[in-house]
Amino acid sequence: MTRVPNDRATRPSTAPADGRAGAPAPQFSLVIATLGRSAELTRLLKSLDAQNMTDFEAVIVDQNRDDRVRQAIDAAGAGIRIVHLRSTVAGVCRNRNIGAQRAQGSWLLFPDDDCWYAPDFLDRVGALLARHQVDMLSGRPTDETGRTINGRFAQEAGPQTRVSVWVTLIEWLFAIRSDLFERVGGFDERIGPGAGTPYGSCEIQDLVLRCLQAGGRGYYDPGLTGHHPEWDLSNPTPRDLEKVHTYACGFGHALRKNGYGLGDLAYWLARPLVGAGLNAVRGRFALARKGLVTTSGRWRGWRETSPGLGPDASDRT
Numbered sequence: 001m002t003r004v005p006n007d008r009a010t011r012p013s014t015a016p017a018d019g020r021a022g023a024p025a026p027q028f029s030l031v032i033a034t035l036g037r038s039a040e041l042t043r044l045l046k047s048l049d050a051q052n053m054t055d056f057e058a059v060i061v062d063q064n065r066d067d068r069v070r071q072a073i074d075a076a077g078a079g080i081r082i083v084h085l086r087s088t089v090a091g092v093c094r095n096r097n098i099g100a101q102r103a104q105g106s107w108l109l110f111p112d113d114d115c116w117y118a119p120d121f122l123d124r125v126g127a128l129l130a131r132h133q134v135d136m137l138s139g140r141p142t143d144e145t146g147r148t149i150n151g152r153f154a155q156e157a158g159p160q161t162r163v164s165v166w167v168t169l170i171e172w173l174f175a176i177r178s179d180l181f182e183r184v185g186g187f188d189e190r191i192g193p194g195a196g197t198p199y200g201s202c203e204i205q206d207l208v209l210r211c212l213q214a215g216g217r218g219y220y221d222p223g224l225t226g227h228h229p230e231w232d233l234s235n236p237t238p239r240d241l242e243k244v245h246t247y248a249c250g251f252g253h254a255l256r257k258n259g260y261g262l263g264d265l266a267y268w269l270a271r272p273l274v275g276a277g278l279n280a281v282r283g284r285f286a287l288a289r290k291g292l293v294t295t296s297g298r299w300r301g302w303r304e305t306s307p308g309l310g311p312d313a314s315d316r317t
Contacts, residue, residue, distance in 0.1 A: 139224030160218030200246030252301025
């Protein structure tokens, strides 16, 4: 379980936490790595300002070279506790780790800068954590009608396991004990958008698998939801397919790094390959290409990764 540590020579400059230096530590720290977004970040901050619960802070790790984050904070009129950090490093996971180092909460969450939440979201997170007494909690991404978006997600609640991590996790609907996050070394900074590697996704699966290996316990509840723009792949463009490839590389990388066997690889290669064949027969050639790109990306991610130290997990049911 190897992680690239933060480069402390490139630590960001920081801004004060809105004048509340003497405030008690909050229950939740929401770490938001942001780059290039203004209106979307404003929407997120407004949704946080509207939360029924107030026992939290927002740690914003700002990779922009302009003042758009300060403008978004002002536009949101946020009355919440905000820590605004300036960062000069690339990569969403590097910046999440930077934010986590400054966070004061007992629990960490990692909102995307273009997601948003209902006013009772943090109340529900707190209630579920109290009920299940776990170290990690995850939910289901939806549009505002409750329809699942951006992937396949389990419809039944249950524990996070080596089997279920592939259908129960997304970064911006996830909470973890801050001490467990620190103990396993945080996010692997070689995975995720902006990492400078081919591995564009599955940083959250990798994190949770390492936490499970370390004895942590997690729970998934599809009734815990949040909102995010939907990635429409019904007619993927060449740019979409490039993104699909990097995401698939991340999937294959996470499989092999975390000790999954050849049976698992065969299963996860066969799914998109069969889908590609079916779509080709039906004349849906753009979707067929997507399936082929997914298959090749997963194979590349597996092939280029050194095997991990975790146990084989060939059971997929």
